[in-house]
Amino acid sequence: MLYDRQTNPPPPAEDSRPFDLLRVPLVGNLLRRRHARTVLQIPLFVVAALMILHGFFGPQLAPKNLATTLSWVHFRGALVLALLLAGNFFCMACPFMLPRNLARRFVTPRRNWPRALRNKWLALALFVGVLFAYELFDLWGSPLWTAWLVVAYFAGALLIDGLFKHASFCKFVCPLGQFNFVASTVSPLEVKARDLNVCEGCRTKDCIRGRRERPESPVVIQRGCELALFQPRKTGNLDCTFCLDCVQACPHDNVGIVSRLPAEELLTDKMRSGVGILSKRRDLSALAVVFTFGALLNAFGMVSPVYALEGWLARALRLNHEAPVLGLVFALFLVVEPLLLLGAAAWVSTRWGGLRGGVLQAVVRYSYALVPMGFGVWLAHYGFHFLTGLLTFIPVAQSAAAGAGWPVLGEPLWRLTGLPERVVYPLELGFLGLGLLGSLLLTYRLAVEDEARRRGLVFATWAALCVALWVSGFWLMSQPMEMRGTFLGN
Numbered sequence: 186m187l188y189d190r191q192t193n194p195p196p197p198a199e200d201s202r203p204f205d206l207l208r209v210p211l212v213g214n215l216l217r218r219r220h221a222r223t224v225l226q227i228p229l230f231v232v233a234a235l236m237i238l239h240g241f242f243g244p245q246l247a248p249k250n251l252a253t254t255l256s257w258v259h260f261r262g263a264l265v266l267a268l269l270l271a272g273n274f275f276c277m278a279c280p281f282m283l284p285r286n287l288a289r290r291f292v293t294p295r296r297n298w299p300r301a302l303r304n305k306w307l308a309l310a311l312f313v314g315v316l317f318a319y320e321l322f323d324l325w326g327s328p329l330w331t332a333w334l335v336v337a338y339f340a341g342a343l344l345i346d347g348l349f350k351h352a353s354f355c356k357f358v359c360p361l362g363q364f365n366f367v368a369s370t371v372s373p374l375e376v377k378a379r380d381l382n383v384c385e386g387c388r389t390k391d392c393i394r395g396r397r398e399r400p401e402s403p404v405v406i407q408r409g410c411e412l413a414l415f416q417p418r419k420t421g422n423l424d425c426t427f428c429l430d431c432v433q434a435c436p437h438d439n440v441g442i443v444s445r446l447p448a449e450e451l452l453t454d455k456m457r458s459g460v461g462i463l464s465k466r467r468d469l470s471a472l473a474v475v476f477t478f479g480a481l482l483n484a485f486g487m488v489s490p491v492y493a494l495e496g497w498l499a500r501a502l503r504l505n506h507e508a509p510v511l512g513l514v515f516a517l518f519l520v521v522e523p524l525l526l527l528g529a530a531a532w533v534s535t536r537w538g539g540l541r542g543g544v545l546q547a548v549v550r551y552s553y554a555l556v557p558m559g560f561g562v563w564l565a566h567y568g569f570h571f572l573t574g575l576l577t578f579i580p581v582a583q584s585a586a587a588g589a590g591w592p593v594l595g596e597p598l599w600r601l602t603g604l605p606e607r608v609v610y611p612l613e614l615g616f617l618g619l620g621l622l623g624s625l626l627l628t629y630r631l632a633v634e635d636e637a638r639r640r641g642l643v644f645a646t647w648a649a650l651c652v653a654l655w656v657s658g659f660w661l662m663s664q665p666m667e668m669r670g671t672f673l674g675n
């Protein structure tokens with residue numbers, strides 16, 4: 186066969202292929218099995234059910250309850266570490282999808298998700314809502330409210346996907362999913378078509394249409410991508426739940442979980458299947474901004490200066506309730522501060538740096554470059570709780586089993602905690618440093634690619650913003666942090 190370099194390039198040599206997790210013996214074989222996702226979901230479903238039960242009926246002391254310990258100490262830390270080292274494997278193993286998938290065997294939703302809501306604004310509001318509720322109701326300290334939150338996730342997924350077609354809950358509603366989508370842009374793996382030439386010759390496009398008994402048959406025996414990501418035009422991890430339906434559906438075994446340069450997808454401004462063009466997605470840009478500044482705000486809620494600020498605001502404005510004070514703090518850090526900082530950087534870039542387009546366009550385009558810095562802060566914060574409380578789930582599980590009249594796990598070993606803070610602190614700084622490096626590289630590449638008249642000034646402006654965020658993160662991680670959800674905090 187002759188290969189034309191433009192239209193029909195030769196297949197990549199065996200050793201120039203990217204790493205493909207699905208080709209790794211054992212792990213790849215397991216992930217490619219038809220019910221791999223269900224097998225991963227079942228243990229998490231069981232854990233979630235135990236958390237709900239313990240949250241409702243167990244001791245209402247956070248460090249002794251599975252709901253609070255597993256949610257706020259272990260789950261969040263394991264989530265960000267998995268995103269850093271691999272990809273969106275938590276969406277893959279999402280327990281909320283298990284009852285939803287079961288229900289879909291009996292109920293076929295007929296409605297399409299409303300056109301006006303086909304964006305991230307609702308999910309963004311819910312994301313902020315969860316962060317707000319976390320602070321207002323001290324979710325970290327309340328097993329009961331934490332259990333209700335888990336129940337709300339199950340109910341939301343069931344209700345939304347029971348009414349609306351496709352994966353409407355994951356794509357347009359789930360706040361946790363949006364966090365994972367944004368964070369997974371810095372992950373080293375992505376679900377991707379292995380060879381676009383194979384896709385070009387593919388007649389059925391089963392990865393998106395679903396595999397049918399016969400091509401003309403209406404009966405789908407393996408669904409395609411429910412998140413509207415068409416493999417040949419899919420770019421990166423945004424909106425991808427790693428469900429691997431496309432892997433199952435592709436008749437040519439042409440979809441893999443392949444390695445790539447983390448965060449590079451944030452530079453790509455071409456049309457993406459199911460996502461569109463990043464620089465035209467103000468909702469996604471706002472999500473990236475809230476993801477970044479929300480990381481700082483969430484960590485700020487853990488250190489004592491937040492109480493001083495809240496007290497000052499309450500006194501100055503004569504407010505007696507926490508909700509409006511907290512609302513002001515959120516407005517300050519998630520709206521006013523980003524508007525001022527990004528607005529100023531965009532104004533300097535366009536006015537003096539010669540960046541083409543308006544201020545708003547510059548804000549949207551460069552906001553994505555802040556994601557690595559934001560992720561670095563989430564990593565440092567959640568990694569701190571996870572590592573310092575690493576073993577706390579053992580005595581809590583022992584105690585829960587004993588409380589249920591089933592003391593097979595033995596006496597609770599309450600002395601088990603985790604790594605000492607002096608060991609974890611350098612790791613936190615390392616995560617922050619990685620985040621800063623990623624954001625600096627992205628802003629540099631953007632400044633070069635945008636061919637601004639004074640690209641050095643454009644880069645310096647956005648780099649200054651990244652450094653300011655890093656300094657904030659560094660200051661926050663250097664403060665004594667509340668050890669929420671563990672006995673170390675009491």
Ligand code: SF4
Nearest residue numbers: 384387391392416435
């Ligand atoms: S990924 Fe598979 S099903 Fe989809 S277009 Fe390519 S070859 Fe066809």
Ligand code: SF4
Nearest residue numbers: 410425426428429431
């Ligand atoms: S089917 Fe869609 S969401 Fe699932 S792994 Fe493939 S591209 Fe991602």
